[in-house]
Amino acid sequence: MSWTDERVEQLKAMWTEGQSASQIAKSLGGVTRNAVIGKVHRLGLSNRAAAKPAAPAPEPKAAKPVIAPEPVAEPAPEPQPRVEPVAAPKPIPSPTARREPPPPTPAMVEDAQRTAQALAAMEKKAKRLNLLELTERTCKWPIGDPATDNFFFCGLACQPGKPYCEAHVAVAFQPMSSRRDRDRNRNRSAGGFR
DNA sequence: CCCTGATTCGC
DNA sequence: GCGAATCAGG
Numbered sequence: 001m002s003w004t005d006e007r008v009e010q011l012k013a014m015w016t017e018g019q020s021a022s023q024i025a026k027s028l029g030g031v032t033r034n035a036v037i038g039k040v041h042r043l044g045l046s047n048r049a050a051a052k053p054a055a056p057a058p059e060p061k062a063a064k065p066v067i068a069p070e071p072v073a074e075p076a077p078e079p080q081p082r083v084e085p086v087a088a089p090k091p092i093p094s095p096t097a098r099r100e101p102p103p104p105t106p107a108m109v110e111d112a113q114r115t116a117q118a119l120a121a122m123e124k125k126a127k128r129l130n131l132l133e134l135t136e137r138t139c140k141w142p143i144g145d146p147a148t149d150n151f152f153f154c155g156l157a158c159q160p161g162k163p164y165c166e167a168h169v170a171v172a173f174q175p176m177s178s179r180r181d182r183d184r185n186r187n188r189s190a191g192g193f194r
Numbered sequence: 195c196c197c198t199g200a201t202t203c204g205c
Numbered sequence: 206g207c208g209a210a211t212c213a214g215g
Contacts, residue, residue, distance in 0.1 A: 020198065035208050037199060042206070046200080137196065157197080
């Protein structure tokens with residue numbers, strides 16, 4: 001494979017998007033991550049921050065004996081994306097409805113909201129890998145609608161032995177013990193099978 | 195061990 | 206120009 005205009009174009013796009021060299025290599029196909037990195041350097045876009053025309057201040061090396069405090073720019077607080085507070089249980093008297101579903105306890109609602117928020121926040125950090133880019137150690141948590149072109153997988157580093165990253169493992173493998181209303185089922189004991 | 199980018203240097 | 210090998214680091 002050679003660096004056709006198209007391939008170079010994709011390389012530039014993905015690199016400026018923040019994709020890793022190995023991811024780009026996989027996506028392009030026929031090249032290794034080394035090849036990608038080499039090309040990146042030859043193209044002179046090794047510094048991803050170069051996306052901004054703003055000169056990074058040439059730093060007048062002439063005379064600067066004093067190390068100024070240099071107030072670093074704050075990343076900004078960024079308020080968490082508030083998830084719509086779940087509305088109160090709708091008492092919709094559906095004609096076909098037979099029995100009222102188990103009323104969610106306030107604790108359950110809060111819990112759901114928390115995980116929902118956490119999940120929403122994570123979708124931003126996701127590496128957005130497609131199916132072919134997944135490996136045995138990339139988080140396979142799906143994000144988006146599979147029927148859409150806007151579908152991808154989390155792709156962050158897997159938790160050892162797990163199919164998901166740490167955060168997604170947390171929501172995927174919630175211990176049964178957290179369900180504190182288990183002793184309620186004591187009633188129909190034995191039952192089992194026959 | 196998995197991964198990342200950076201650099202070198204023979205081709 | 207290219208990229209494998211290597212280096213340095215997380």
